[in-house]
Amino acid sequence: MKTSEDLAVLTNVSKVYGENNSRVIALNNVSLRLKKGEFTAIVGASGSGKSTLLHCLVGLDSVSSGTVNVADQALNLMNDAQLTKFRLQQVGFVFQAFNLLPNLNVEENIMLPLLLAGKKQNWEKVRQVAATLGLQTRLRHLPAELSGGQQQRVAIARALIMQPALLVCDEPTGNLDSKSGQEVMTILRQAVDELQQTVVVVTHDRKVAATADRVIVISDGEIANDVYRPEMAFLQEVI
Numbered sequence: 466m467k468t469s470e471d472l473a474v475l476t477n478v479s480k481v482y483g484e485n486n487s488r489v490i491a492l493n494n495v496s497l498r499l500k501k502g503e504f505t506a507i508v509g510a511s512g513s514g515k516s517t518l519l520h521c522l523v524g525l526d527s528v529s530s531g532t533v534n535v536a537d538q539a540l541n542l543m544n545d546a547q548l549t550k551f552r553l554q555q556v557g558f559v560f561q562a563f564n565l566l567p568n569l570n571v572e573e574n575i576m577l578p579l580l581l582a583g584k585k586q587n588w589e590k591v592r593q594v595a596a597t598l599g600l601q602t603r604l605r606h607l608p609a610e611l612s613g614g615q616q617q618r619v620a621i622a623r624a625l626i627m628q629p630a631l632l633v634c635d636e637p638t639g640n641l642d643s644k645s646g647q648e649v650m651t652i653l654r655q656a657v658d659e660l661q662q663t664v665v666v667v668t669h670d671r672k673v674a675a676t677a678d679r680v681i682v683i684s685d686g687e688i689a690n691d692v693y694r695p696e697m698a699f700l701q702e703v704i
Contacts, residue, residue, distance in 0.1 A: 472630060472663050473499040473522060478531035480517050480686075491517040493686040494531070499631075502661040504654065506674040508704050509683035516635065518683060519667050523556045523633055524548040536630040553582045557624030557632040561639035563616040565608040565623075571595065572604045575622045582627065594622045598652055614645030621652055625662070632656065634666040638673055650676045671700040 480492040491514045499505055499522075509515040520526035521533060524540040533540040536555050543551065552558075557578075565574050575591045595601055598618045608616055617637060624632055634653065638646030654676050656662040666673060674680050675697060682690035682703045692699060 470500045471498050472501045472503075473497075473533075473535040475522065475534075476532045478518075478521060478533060479529050480514075480521060480526065481529040490686050492521065492528075495686070495688060496531075497681070497688065499663065499665065501663055502657060503679060504657040504664045504677045505666070505679045505681060506677035507665065507667045507681050507683060508669070508671075508674050508700075509689075513683045514686040515667050515683040517686075519633055519635060519665065522665065523558075523631065524551060553578065554627065555630045557627065557629035559617070559620050559624050559632065559634040559637045561636040563608070563613075563620045563640075565616055565619055567608050570605050570607055571600055571611070571619050574608070574619055575626055578623060578627050591622075591626065594626055598622050612645065613641050614648050617641060617645070617649050618652065621649070621656075625656065625660075630663065632662055632664045634664065636668055636670075637666060638668070638670060646670070646673070669704060671697070671704040674700050674704060 475495060475497040478492055478495045479490065482489045482491055495518065507515045507518060517526060521528050522535065524543065528541050538551060540548065540551065566577070572588070572591055575595060576586060579587060592601065592604065595604060598621060600615070600618055600622060603611060603615060611619070638649055641649060650673055653664055657664055666677065668674055679693050680695050680700065681688060690703065
């Protein structure tokens with residue numbers, strides 16, 4: 466049963482790849498609720514199923530069984546065109562690789578999701594989001610003229626411009642030094658606290674996980690632990 470605070474509900478979700486001798490169970494009967502305005506970190510060993518869980522959550526991968534409901538939409542019932550529209554309108558993505566278009570400046574990279582979604586250009590909104598992330602003096606710079614931390618800020622601004630229901634981040638600090646990584650996590654934390662953004666991060670970094678409200682540990686395709694505000698000692702054991 467979905468409550469008014471739930472943004473996403475996964476019920477008895479399994480994901481199986483291959484058949485017969487090559488059959489691999491990536492997710493095994495996972496049920497999970499994510500609340501609006503919550504910062505969740507998903508952690509686990511390589512191959513544990515955490516990235517598969519993230520992909521099923523946003524419709525990048527289909528489930529073998531079970532249901533996925535995000536922002537009052539049943540993803541498991543959608544076709545490819547419907548899923549693409551859903552992701553454009555409801556999901557912001559931040560990856561380890563910044564995925565900025567090198568021939569577009571900061572302003573243009575941030576504007577891109579609006580154009581892809583068929584919406585009107587809104588330069589004022591772009592500048593507001595850029596200013597929130599400390600990019601107001603970099604608007605005409607190309608990605609190659611920015612530091613790694615600044616490029617990731619642009620990627621976050623691009624993800625936030627559509628005011629998505631869900632912001633998902635896959636190893637967002639993986640290509641950054643520790644200082645830049647901490648700055649990015651501070652920005653994500655502010656997005657939750659000040660903008661009431663719902664954020665889900667997949668990470669191998671315990672410092673990143675410590676920024677979250679909630680840490681979900683995935684092991685062998687199942688939820689092994691689900692902890693709110695975990696102690697660093699706990700994170701040192703599981704990451």
